[in-house]
Amino acid sequence: MPAGVNSPVRAFGAVGGMPPFIAQARGSHIIDADGNDYIDYVGSWGPAIVGHAHPEVIRAVQHAAASGMSFGAPTQSEVLFAEMLVARYPSIEMLRCVSSGTEATMSAIRVARGYTKRDFIVKFEGCYHGHADSLLVRAGSGAATFGVPDSAGVPAQLAQLTLTLPYNDLDALSALFDSRGHDIAAVIVEPVCGNMGCIPPKPGFLAAIIDRCRQSGAVSIFDEVMTGCRLGPGGAQGQMGLVPDMTCLGKIIGGGLPLAVYGGRRDIMQQVAPLGPVYQAGTLSGNPVAVAAGIATLTLLDDGVYARLSDLSTTLQFGLEQAIAKVRIPAVVQRAGSMLTLFFNPERVDDYTHAAQSNRERFARFHGGLLERGVYWPPSQLEAAFVSAAHSDEDIARTILAAEAALLDVAS
């Protein structure tokens, strides 16, 4: 395996050292192959919102698996799953299940291009939407971490069809739509960015994307693969009362198994085969075991869970901010719901340019200091940490103490 891993950030390239190999996980804790126990803030990069190996999710998975792992045919459970999502996301009138966030965004782009009969798409610098060719242009997450804004192997002719703008820059958005609005098939955005660290949108930014798309006949796509069902049952759009044309979901909705969806306005989704001319398919799409994990997870996510997540995350943010103040190190904590990032940056971060100016050497030492003290934090400055409903008050208190000690190491 290249660098010994199956996804780049896992190799710890941005922080150095050897990544722990994980043997098992339960609740808020993961245990490595050497028996070391960590409080986990990676949460499988988002899915583990109710904690690892939740008994009800495990029961649902075992039950589904015993009835057959995959049929390649329609099931009742995928209909129930779709209904659960449609009830939570008013923007989704029709949807299709796929197996990863990458497939969801890639397919949404294809549908938007087919629907509009236009080729150009717009994305924002530092937003990561998976590794489809058109979207690996000025992407965040591992791509940004490793300084590879454009991946080798992406044809220049294709990348030219992806126009990029700074996140949170309303003027740049307006200028682009004024000059080229009639060429644009879609604008895709992380409504709260997590892939250059946690960066919430400025007031009016997302509404402007939806409005400008509507005026010019382009399709607005909210990539809620990370934020969906995390910032609330209806994701970022639900929290903010916004209705984009299309939405992508992943991570949480599969409860830790490979499952994602793309969906949106009925007239747009009717373009998808076999109803319409846009082809998209998958052998394991809507896989019954993944769908069972998704239904069980969505069922667990009631108001109490979101209230608990909010309390825990607020306490963590506050504790980290106090530690930063005590140690007197230039750093800020940015949070949206239960996702947060500690940026080694003297000022608030609103876009990729500023996120990239954060002190990554300090972050690497902070990360190592946390790991030593039993806290598994995302191994890159440009990622968000995730709190789960399984974290205990004691986990959070221990994390704050560990962070203060790690910050002292960094400052010394």
Ligand code: PMP
């Ligand atoms: N979109 C966003 C916002 C993501 O955070 C990710 C993954 N981190 C993806 C898309 C891609 O999802 P996957 O890794 O499941 O392909």
